[in-house]
Every structure is written in structure tokens, then in C-alpha cells.
Amino acid sequence: MNEVLIPVGIDVSKATLHVAVLLPGHNKPRYQSFENTEAGFEALQSWLVDLSASPVHACLEATSIYGHAVALALHQQGHRVSIVNPVRIHGYAKSQLKRTKADRPDATLIAEFCRDLKPSAWQPSSTEVQDLQGYTRRLDALTHMLTQEKNRLEISPTAVKSDIEAHIEFLEAQVKALKKLLREHIQAHDPLKAQSDLLVSIVGIGPDTAARLLAEIGDIKAFRSARQLAAYAGLTPQEHSSGTSVQGKTHLCKIGNARLRKALFFPALAFLRHAPQIQPWRDRLSAAGKTKMAIIGAAMHKLIRIVYGVLSSGKTYDPDKLLPAKSSPVTA
Numbered sequence: 001m002n003e004v005l006i007p008v009g010i011d012v013s014k015a016t017l018h019v020a021v022l023l024p025g026h027n028k029p030r031y032q033s034f035e036n037t038e039a040g041f042e043a044l045q046s047w048l049v050d051l052s053a054s055p056v057h058a059c060l061e062a063t064s065i066y067g068h069a070v071a072l073a074l075h076q077q078g079h080r081v082s083i084v085n086p087v088r089i090h091g092y093a094k095s096q097l098k099r100t101k102a103d104r105p106d107a108t109l110i111a112e113f114c115r116d117l118k119p120s121a122w123q124p125s126s127t128e129v130q131d132l133q134g135y136t137r138r139l140d141a142l143t144h145m146l147t148q149e150k151n152r153l154e155i156s157p158t159a160v161k162s163d164i165e166a167h168i169e170f171l172e173a174q175v176k177a178l179k180k181l182l183r184e185h186i187q188a189h190d191p192l193k194a195q196s197d198l199l200v201s202i203v204g205i206g207p208d209t210a211a212r213l214l215a216e217i218g219d220i221k222a223f224r225s226a227r228q229l230a231a232y233a234g235l236t237p238q239e240h241s242s243g244t245s246v247q248g249k250t251h252l253c254k255i256g257n258a259r260l261r262k263a264l265f266f267p268a269l270a271f272l273r274h275a276p277q278i279q280p281w282r283d284r285l286s287a288a289g290k291t292k293m294a295i296i297g298a299a300m301h302k303l304i305r306i307v308y309g310v311l312s313s314g315k316t317y318d319p320d321k322l323l324p325a326k327s328s329p330v331t332a
Contacts, residue, residue, distance in 0.1 A: 005080055007059070009022075009058075016034070030053075031107065041074075056080070057114055071083055082122055123222060128191075129214065132186070140259075146172065179208075199311070202317040204266075205307075216259050217307075
């Protein structure tokens with residue numbers, strides 16, 4: 001017999017957790033707010049115990065990094081946790097004709113979504129993958145700052161150029177050191193090293209992209225199919241048509257992990273240029289009137305499926321098996 005879990009909605013901000021609990025037999029939710037800190041997590045757990053609300057099914061939106069710590073704390077306390085795409089909750093709100101936007105109603109809405117739709121459980125990544133994600137995301141942040149400073153240098157007055165140049169030099173040293181740590185981290189963990197070797201066998205994917213893919217995908221076993229991984233990345237085709245009057249173009253849905261999509265953009269360009277087996281497929285899409293960006297999107301979709309294939313099978317990229325020349329085109 002399945003255990004009945006009490007629905008809990010958590011609206012997460014940088015500093016605060018707004019929590020709503022739907023207790024059985026109560027018409028109104030119980031509501032409380034907590035600091036988004038270790039002490040706040042302990043206070044939340046104590047409050048749930050006082051309410052006799054344990055174990056719970058806690059849901060929160062996958063909107064930022066601020067919810068990861070509380071999700072991990074609740075998971076470690078034995079609760080079921082779901083991290084849900086905010087678009088799903090927005091769609092649920094529209095179906096319930098909810099229009100109010102505030103912390104308390106948002107937490108209640110998430111709890112009601114959790115109760116009615118029972119989203120799948122979230123599983124935290126292994127420690128080495130969490131560390132890898134920390135490295136890659138920090139590297140992205142440093143690279144972004146470096147680009148900003150280089151752009152700023154071109155338009156800044158002479159009086160501040162030396163200061164900007166010093167900061168650029170500092171950031172370049174930070175990027176170099178972090179890339180070294182990233183490579184050492186992957187080499188120090190056999191599963192990561194083996195998966196990285198599999199990914200770099202794919203045309204267009206180098207060590208840096210492999211690291212980002214592994215950091216964002218986590219455990220490949222969490223995905224039951226290549227399509228599920230593509231959906232997680234926001235790389236599945238989305239059709240916009242209705243009857244005979246609405247015939248919009250099919251495009252990538254882009255509801256998913258934006259970092260994963262970003263990591264595949266430039267590899268997709270290299271894939272289109274340097275994979276011989278892809279040329280007939282690319283030419284068919286071009287002849288069908290697909291735009292350049294649509295073809296790149298289709299290549300990203302195909303790449304994420306190949307990524308799933310090599311990681312789930314443990315075998316290196318084989319273009320004759322994974323990408324036959326006469327494969328049917330993917331609508332983008």
C-alpha cells in the first residue's frame with residue numbers, strides 16, 4: 001500500500017522560503033516562512049514535525065540555484081522532493097484560473113500542483129557531479145565577466161584602461177586555474193573520466209563541452225529515453241497549429257535546461273561542418289526551406305540524442321550506427 005504524503009509547496013527566493021502545507025481535513029493551507037539557510041532548513045523540519053506533516057512531498061520551482069540546498073536538506077531528511085519546471089506550474093495556474101502573484105499564494109499554488117499532479121521525485125547528483133557543476137558554472141561566470149571587461153576596454157576612457165587591463169589579466173589567470181582544476185577533477189573520478197572520453201568521441205564535442213554536459217545531465221540513468229533527455233534540454237520540436245486557420249512554424253520548445261542548450265550550440269555548428277554522414281540530412285533540410293537556425297536547432301536535437309546513446313550504452317560514437325546517412329530529418 002502506497003504511503004500517503006502530505007503536499008508541501010515552497011516558493012524560493014534568495015533569502016527566504018515561503019512554505020504552504022496542505023494538511024488532510026483542513027480547508028486552508030498552513031503557511032510559514034523561513035530563512036533560506038541551514039538554520040532555516042532545521043526550523044522548517046521542526047515545523048513539519050509539529051504539524052505532524054511527515055513525510056511530505058515537497059515541490060519547488062526549478063527557477064534558480066537558490067532552491068537546491070533546501071531540496072537536498074529535505075531529501076536527506078527522508079522526504080520526497082520534486083523540482084518542477086515553472087512553465088508546468090504556470091500552466092496549472094491558468095487551468096485553475098489563478099491570477100494572484102504573491103509569495104503566500106505562490107507557495108499554496110505549488111502545493112496544490114504537487115497534490116493534484118504528483119510530479120516525479122528529484123534525485124540529487126553524486127558529490128563529484130555536484131562539484132563538477134560548481135566548477136563549470138563558475139567557469140561560465142568568469143568567462144562572462146571576462147568578455148564584459150574586454151568589451152568595456154574598447155569604449156572606456158584612457159584614465160581607466162589600465163585598471164580594466166589589470167582586471168582582465170586577473171580574470172584570465174582565474175579562468176586558466178579553474179580549467180586546470182576542472183580537468184584534474186574529471187581525471188580523479190573514473191566514472192567522470194570514462195563518460196568524458198565517450199563524449200569527446202562525438203564529432204564537435206571537446207573536453208570543455210563534455211564537462212558542461214556531464215555537469216548538467218548528471219546521472220544518465222535518470223532519463224528513460226533520448227527523447228526525455230532532449231525534452232529536459234528544451235530541444236524537442238513544438239508544433240503550433242490548429243485546424244486549417246493556424247499553421248505556425250514548428251520550433252524548439254526551449255522549455256528546459258538553458259545551460260545544456262547553450263553547451264550544444266557551437267558543437268552543433270562543428271557537427272554540421274565536419275560530420276560527413278550529416279551532409280545529406282543537412283542538405284535535405286535546406287532543400288525543404290529550413291532556415292540556418294532551424295538546421296542548427298535540429299543538429300542540437302540530434303546531438304543530444306547521440307549523447308544519450310553513448311552515455312547509456314557505454315560505447316563510443318559510431319556514425320554508421322548512430323547517424324546513418326539516410327536517417328529521416330528532424331523537424332525543427
